[in-house]
Amino acid sequence: MDQAFVEQLVKWLEIYGFGGAVLLLFVLCAEMLMRWKEGKSPWSKEGLDSLLLFFTVGPFIETLFINGLLIAGLSPFYALTPLRIEVTWWTLPLYFLAGEFAFYWFHRVGHELRLCWADHSIHHSASTYDFTVNLRFSPFQALYRLPLWAPLVLLGFNPLVLVLMATTVPAFQTFCHTTRIGRLSPWFEWLFVSPCNHGVHHACNPLYLDKNYGGLLMIWDHVFGTYQRMEDDVPPVFGITHPLETSNPIKVILHEFIPLFRDFRAAPTLGQKFGVLFGRPGETFELPRPVASGLKAGEADMVVEPAE
Amino acid sequence: MSAPFDYWIPAAVLTALALLATIRLSLPSLIGKPVGGVLGVLTHPVWLFPFIFGIAVAVGLMIQGNLSPWPLAARADFAAKWGMWAGVAGFLLVLLVDIWLIWTPSMIARRFAKPESREAIKVLPLFNVVFGLVFLAIVLFVWR
Numbered sequence: 001m002d003q004a005f006v007e008q009l010v011k012w013l014e015i016y017g018f019g020g021a022v023l024l025l026f027v028l029c030a031e032m033l034m035r036w037k038e039g040k041s042p043w044s045k046e047g048l049d050s051l052l053l054f055f056t057v058g059p060f061i062e063t064l065f066i067n068g069l070l071i072a073g074l075s076p077f078y079a080l081t082p083l084r085i086e087v088t089w090w091t092l093p094l095y096f097l098a099g100e101f102a103f104y105w106f107h108r109v110g111h112e113l114r115l116c117w118a119d120h121s122i123h124h125s126a127s128t129y130d131f132t133v134n135l136r137f138s139p140f141q142a143l144y145r146l147p148l149w150a151p152l153v154l155l156g157f158n159p160l161v162l163v164l165m166a167t168t169v170p171a172f173q174t175f176c177h178t179t180r181i182g183r184l185s186p187w188f189e190w191l192f193v194s195p196c197n198h199g200v201h202h203a204c205n206p207l208y209l210d211k212n213y214g215g216l217l218m219i220w221d222h223v224f225g226t227y228q229r230m231e232d233d234v235p236p237v238f239g240i241t242h243p244l245e246t247s248n249p250i251k252v253i254l255h256e257f258i259p260l261f262r263d264f265r266a267a268p269t270l271g272q273k274f275g276v277l278f279g280r281p282g283e284t285f286e287l288p289r290p291v292a293s294g295l296k297a298g299e300a301d302m303v304v305e306p307a308e
Numbered sequence: 309m310s311a312p313f314d315y316w317i318p319a320a321v322l323t324a325l326a327l328l329a330t331i332r333l334s335l336p337s338l339i340g341k342p343v344g345g346v347l348g349v350l351t352h353p354v355w356l357f358p359f360i361f362g363i364a365v366a367v368g369l370m371i372q373g374n375l376s377p378w379p380l381a382a383r384a385d386f387a388a389k390w391g392m393w394a395g396v397a398g399f400l401l402v403l404l405v406d407i408w409l410i411w412t413p414s415m416i417a418r419r420f421a422k423p424e425s426r427e428a429i430k431v432l433p434l435f436n437v438v439f440g441l442v443f444l445a446i447v448l449f450v451w452r
């Protein structure tokens with residue numbers, strides 16, 4: 001292992017982060033300007049909520065503290081394994097693909113396990129799909145990244161480089177949270193995350209649920225059968241199947257944890273309690289939830305009713 | 309004995325192709341017009357793939373004061389450190405990044421805008437120019 005090269009790479013990824021922050025500022029300012037041009041308030045209420053969430057759990061807690069803990073948590077696995085995938089210029093494409101793979105599975109589990117969805121749904125809770133959604137961080141991601149990424153570390157991937165690849169490269173999605181851009185070139189839509197196919201990911205229409213988990217590339221979605229193109233005759237409805245009616249950041253963070261806890265307590269059998277935690281959202285034991293009064297006509301049928 | 313291969317040569321060629329792709333995406337007159345043949349290949353947006361990282365890294369380097377936003381200064385700096393081809397690559401890279409900072413995103417938005425958003429997106433070119441120039445001015449005259 002070339003420690004000097006790893007240190008250099010970490011430095012470059014930090015520089016990438018600095019540059020990315022300037023580009024994030026650009027898209028946020030552009031969003032405000034276009035909203036103003038459309039006769040709206042420059043910041044939507046949801047956008048302000050997202051900003052509040054960003055400053056409470058965003059760059060410092062998520063990016064520095066949580067990822068630091070994650071790297072520290074993965075390091076013992078690296079010490080356990082005799083396997084090593086050297087970090088050199090020649091293995092960086094492999095690390096890039098492994099980072100995408102790690103991101104894909106963390107993201108998929110974030111949607112398909114109720115316990116993890118309780119956290120990840122925070123990012124999806126906005127009913128608008130614009131650049132401010134970038135700011136809606138989920139604070140507990142590292143907790144499920146750790147067990148999911150440990151096998152890759154046991155295969156010999158350097159945890160520091162893996163975590164940095166899997167968390168910084170998908171920052172490209174920053175430019176995809178917008179409804180103003182239509183379909184890009186077909187090859188681009190097939191290979192890369194784009195405003196259209198990431199829009200599918202943020203939609204709660206039954207056709208679009210749990211699709212398009214890719215970070216920068218869509219290849220793992222093609223491999224695992226979760227790719228879905230945006231269909232012209234199915235306009236996306238953005239948000240979650242149980243829409244939020246609050247802007248209180250504490251309530252936004254806890255909005256899925258509270259029903260999760262309530263359902264766990266109420267589930268009559270141990271198997272059902274296990275299902276509440278590790279089952280697929282919408283398919284586990286659930287107490288009835290009130291349908292949000294703010295739902296538009298036609299959206300109410302998208303609210304997933306209790307399965308049991 | 310033959311001289312060692314200069315890896316800055318392919319880097320310069322790749323950056324030149326990315327610059328051509330950027331120019332193709334940046335020209336309003338080309339919006340909606342397909343470009344085929346050899347020119348289509350030379351200006352294909354796929355050349356920009358490495359610069360998904362490269363542009364953000366270059367902007368980060370500019371913020372840190374390790375890369376001049378002025379292409380000629382970057383050329384001189386790269387050439388002094390790593391040789392002539394590095395200078396060419398540095399010049400082209402900074403030119404590419406400057407065009408992206410000042411112009412290209414707004415043209416891409418315009419090219420692919422949904423019909424209902426075209427009116428709002430009309431404000432982007434001016435904003436793009438102002439944002440890019442302010443950023444470059446801060447880097448050039450304040451941080452440095």
